[in-house]
């Protein structure tokens with residue numbers, strides 16, 4: 001990575017969902033249950049496609065998170081059934097969402113060790129997208145909130161969002177390192193601003209966060225197989 005010297009880094013930002021704790025698989029599981037519930041109205045692929053297009057069109061209105069997801073599930077159920085879905089099934093969909101909200105997100109391997117190693121040397125922050133209540137609850141349940149100097153729950157992760165965050169932290173971009181599982185949200189916008197990034201891919205990527213190889217040409221960043229592999233990059 002050009003011009004990268006771990007000694008120059010002052011703030012390390014961590015994405016949360018699927019970087020610090022498991023998240024996307026819970027959405028996939030709810031979607032599966034949802035498709036099973038509605039199978040009399042359409043096949044899995046059809047339901048999933050409609051759900052995805054409804055989620056995308058609602059994104060600007062609702063933002064991210066489980067509540068937004070629940071509203072899109074209900075809208076999908078009504079549309080795929082041409083208005084015939086039972087009220088009791090709608091209630092079941094709401095319960096699926098509530099069950100997902102009540103889950104305690106499992107921490108990914110070595111999170112504690114990595115944060116413990118880095119916390120004495122860098123200012124650590126969380127920079128995550130999502131619903132405020134959702135993310136606050138997940139962070140509280142995680143038991144790792146104490147490692148962070150600052151928690152930023154963002155409405156989006158574009159260059160503009162990161163620029164505002166860095167201004168707020170009063171940190172130049174080249175002293176900032178972002179770590180996360182999404183190339184679109186955690187790597188590309190940070191590099192565009194002159195910052196640094198380490199990509200830690202997760203087993204499942206939300207379709208909305210997928211990126212084509214040609215969009216990555218010219219970007220320099222590290223890829224770590226697992227979170228613990230960021231430690232040698234930083235000299236530990």
Ligand SMILES: [Mg+2]
Nearest residue numbers: 015017018181
């Ligand atoms: Mg993530």
